[in-house]
Amino acid sequence: MAQLTFVGKPIPKKDAPGKVAGEAAYIQDLKVPGMLYGRILYSAYPHAKIVRLDTTKAEKLPGVKAVLTGSTIPPFKFGVYKDNPPLKTGKVCSLRDEIAAVAAVSPEVAQDALGLIEVEYEELPALFDPIEAMKEGALLIHEEHKTNVLKMPWKLIVGDLDAAKKEAAHIVEDTFRTQWVTHCCLGASGCIASFDINNNLTMYSNTQIPYLAQKDFMEALGTFGLKNKKVRIIQSVIGGGFGSKLDTYAYEYLAILLALKTRKPVKILFSREEEFFATSPRQCTITKISHGCTKEGKLLFREMEMILDNGAYTSWGATTPSVMMLPISSLYKVPNVKYTAKCVYTNNTYSQAMRGYGNPQATFAIECSLDQLAEKAGIDPYEFRFMNANEPGETTPQNFKITSCGVKECMEAVKTRLGWTGKRMQKEGRGFGMAALVHVGGGARVYKSDGCGTIIKIDDYGKVDVFTGSSEIGQGSETIVAQIVAEVLGVPIDDINVINNDTDVCPWDVGVHASRTTFVAGNSALGAAQKLREQILDLAAATLNEDPSALDLKGSVIFSKNDKEKKIALGKILRSAHYAPGGKMLVAEYFYDPPNENFDKEFKGNLSVAYAYGAHGVEVEVDKETGQVKIIKYVAAHDVGKAINPMLLEGQIYGGGVMGLGYALSENMVYQNGKIMNPNFLDYKLLTAKDIPPIEAVIIETDEKNGPFGAKGIGEPGLVPTAPAIANAIYDAVGVRIKDLPITPEKVLKALKEKEKR
Amino acid sequence: MKREMMFKLNGEAVNVEVESAWTLLYLLREILELTGTKLGCGYGECGACTVIMDGQAVNACLVPVLEAEGKNVTTIEGLVQPDGQLHPLQRTFIDHGAVQCGFCTPGMIMSAKALLDENQSPTDEEIKESIAGNLCRCTGYVKIIEAVKAASGR
Incomplete structure (x- = not known):
């Protein structure tokens, strides 16, 4: 590859100066x-009939311009399953x-008005445990759905499980649980909805899916x-996403409906407490997993049954x-x-999805179970x-x-840097x-298009x-796109201005998800x-x-590779084309999909054109x-x-890693009867600078042939293997295996006491 | 109840009419339109609203506005020189990759500035202590600590 000027260099983020200056x-x-x-x-109850709803007093409060209830807005439901009206009528299904x-x-004034709204409820029995909700005869959360189990039959079958079980010399089986955790964006959710005189809508928003949101809102306007x-x-500057802004939500439809009713722009901004209880977090899971291998340690099968709390x-x-x-079928052979x-x-x-999109929950079960199997087979877990x-x-x-794959190199790097060999199995408290992990690294076709467009002038x-x-949600896509364009056009990075926040001027993109932006937007910018x-x-x-x-x-000069004397300044060429008779100004566009x-009916198919790998290791x-x-x-x-x-x-590795440490050790949305008991950073135990251990980030380059300049995605992988790596280290240190996250001191202590009793 | 209040803001004397129920953050953001100081939680846990008042880093969301009377308050906007030159901490935050979404950044820089104004060569532990009240969800703090170290005398 030719000498690169901008790609591969630690170039500061283009949006950083405005951010450090407070602009x-x-x-x-x-x-x-x-x-x-x-x-x-x-709602004041997790499950209740609304018997009476009276907004008269609120409407009369000076300064109140509109009050909406479910019966005063057009019938409309939003969401992936179209099961969620922006204002509920008849009954409520969650707090x-x-x-x-x-x-x-x-x-x-708006807050005072809420206090004047009179609501009478008739409380209904409620279900907070998915296992209870699955039982025959359980009350129905949505009567029209006939069952509490969503009609999304996730099922993947590969090979012959029964034969593999018979063949296996060693089999382990266990159950692992993960907790509810939330994105904790420092910049909370919010929007401003504004209609012009022709009833066209402008939404100022911090969404991470501008074009899918645009489609959702257009459909909603149709029903309105x-x-x-x-x-x-x-889009405003976005104060963090991590998946929280991957869907459209009731507050956005309510801002639209209020703006329509008042003919004024309406802003809805979440308080921190709302951000904790009224945004959609990563769900808790219960996973039964079984693994088997040959006498020599060759993996034969993996069986997993998972229950996910969907919520209301x-x-x-x-x-x-x-x-x-992806990890279930394809992490390890x-x-x-x-x-x-x-x-x-x-x-x-x-x-909702959160950084990793289910991968952290699945990988926790897989990688803990694999450690158990390695032990049973009597093989060092690294070797295994x-x-x-x-x-x-x-x-x-x-x-x-699998095109490029550097997972072995990642494991070796972890082993060497930790000084793994000979130090395990001491059980002296250390x-x-x-x-390890696998994740999509070359887009992910979960929608009809996985594309991204770019226009350059x-x-x-x-x-x-x-x-x-x-x-740009903080991850640095603006800078990555600028680096790629600067490299190809041979102009200074400071001469590249990236516009990425307006659906009126920017081409389509499916959104910031699946660690796809460097790969897909990068290839689009490259094209x-x-x-x-x-x-x-x-x-x-x-x-x-x-x-x-x-x-x-290079350096904004065009030159002959054969004759260095033959050269011309870029601006000069551009001006001469512009002002020549007939005139010409240069613009290029490219759409990369x-x-x-997409998966077929059996959930098979090449979801991504490249896969990202990694391995984390820890000494505790x-x-x-x-x-x-x-x-x-x-x-x-x-x-x-x-x-x-x-x-x-x-930055992505450190940030993901620390988010993973929180997932492993401290973060937990404590729910009691559907109510979050710790809707603040302190009680939620978000890690602070003082909680950070020494972390080493190791970059393994494998030159992905499909990627822009060989790149793959890295947005999510950083937190995927953290929790199982820590759980495995704790087992090595003291011989107890904690199977439900987060791994709190109380759980460790309890497990140690139980172990002593045995 | 409204009343007049004088204080020094980013080096300039300010005379402003305030309600005693306001917080300093409300005055800064809503009245004086200095929105570089962020509102992240409103109850002193996240540190996004950190400003420096008489040399101390404080959460502006917890400071009753009248407590700032006669005091010297510096916000993130006050760190930029009139010619646009950035403060060394702003520079190192950019150069060391300490900024991602940037919502915590102004508060983080103000806490670090209060530390460096007192202690030119802080240890890693002192740096961590000084920003322990500033939460960041993006960076894992690693590069923030590096940036503060780079701006210090070490």
Whole structure:
């Protein structure tokens, strides 16, 4: 590969100066003239009939401009399963059920108005445990659905499980549980809905799916009597996403309905407490898993049955089993696989995808169980993993075509840096653990299109505007896109301006999910930049009297590779084309949709055109008196294809890793009868700077042939194997296996006491 | 109840009419439109609203506005020189990749500034202690700590 100027370099984030200066405007900071403030009244019970709802007093409060209830808005349901009305009528199914919405001249007046709304409920028995909700005769959360189990039969069968079980020399079986956790974006959810005189809608939003949101809102407007109206999404700077902003929510439809009713822009902004109880978190899971191997340690089968708490309504959380299937079928070489999953309605909050899209829950069970199997087979867990590890060129049983794969290199890096060999099995309170991961790294075809568009224009002076569909949510996509364009066009990175927040001017993109942005938006930007480069070189070729193929472009100068004297400044060529008779200004566009596949009816197909691998390892010290787990050293190694920007990439590994540490050790949404008992950062136990152990990020480059400059995705992988690596290390340290997250000192202590009794 | 209040904000004397029920954060964001100081929780847990008042890093959401009377308050906007030159901490946060979504960044920088104003060569533990009240969900804090270290005398 030719010498690279921008790609592969630790270039600072383009949006960082505005952010450090306090100039970046988040949804919290936006106001539009004449704006009203909306607030939402939520249910007082997790399951109840609404007997009476009276908004008379609220409507009379000075400053209140509109009060909406379910009976005053058009019938409409939203969400993945279209089971969620923005305001509930008849009955409520969870404590986050929206009952009424108010628009007023200030947030304070709107809040006061909520207190004047009179609601009488008739409380109904409720279900908070998915296992209870699955039982025959259980009360129905949604009567019309006839059952509490969602009609999404997740089922993957590969090979011959029964034969594999007979063949296996060693078999382990166990059950693992994970908890509810939430995204904890520092910038909470919010939007401003605004209609123009022609009833076209502008939404100021911090969504991570601008084009899918646009489609959702257009459909909603249709049912609100505004067919064929235009919807424009303008994204503010986004204060974190992690999957929380992957769907459209009641508050957005309520802002739209309030704006329509008042003919004024309406802003709804979540308080921190709302962000905890009224956004959709990662669901809890119960996983029964069984693994078997030969006497020599070769994996023969994996069987998993999973129950997921869907909550009262349905968002993308219910579809996470699709991505869970990736590690289940294809993390390590395992020829026989059976997986079933049931998503179950309960009266809890409803679930959403969160960074990893189900992968952390599945990998926790897989990697803990594998450690158990390695022990049973009497093989070092590192050796066991290495022996069964995936390799490049493999087609896995679910028909994933593995192109690049550096999982063995990742494992080796972890082993070396931890000093694994010879130090395990001491059980002196110090222990080592490891876990690997596979995730989509080349897009993921979960929607009809997995594409992203890019438009590039260049002005008379060689300054470049890149219009990309991909959104910047902090992960650095803006900078990655700029680096790729700068590399191809040979212009300074500071001459690249990226516009990525307006559906009126940017081309389509499916959204920030599936760690797809560097890969898909990167390939899209690469395609557009190459087209523009060709146009530039064609112009220069005529002027320089050279063949375009003999020309190169660097430092905003076009020059002949054969004759260094033959050169011309980029701006000069552009201006001469612009002001020539007839005139010409250069623009290029490119839409990239990766050649990946939707699953077929058997849930098989090449979901992604590249797969990201990694391995994490950890050394822990467990205090047998207190149950406290101290992390001595943490190593996170990731196969990233090519690091377009090693500094930002490390940021994803560190950030993901620490989110994984929280998942493993502290974070937990404590629910009691459907009510979250700890809706604040302190009680939720979000990790602080003081909680951070020494972490090493290791980048393994494997040059992915389908990726832009060889790159694969890295947004989610960082937190996937953290929890099982720690659980495995704790087992090595003190001989107790904690099977439900988070691994609190109380659980460790309890397990130690039980072990003593045995 | 409204009343006049004088204080020094980013080096300039400010005379403003305030309600005693306001917080300093409300005055800064809603009245003076200095939105660089963020509202992340409103009850002093996340640190996104950190400003420096008479040398101390404080959560502006917990400071009753009248407590700022006669005091010297610095916000993130006050760190930028009139010619647009950034403060060394702002520079190192950019150069060390300490910024992702950026919502915690202004508060994080203000806490770090209060530390470095007092202690030019803090240890890693002192840096962690100084930003322990500033939550970040994106970065895992690693590069933030690096950036503070780079801006210090170490």
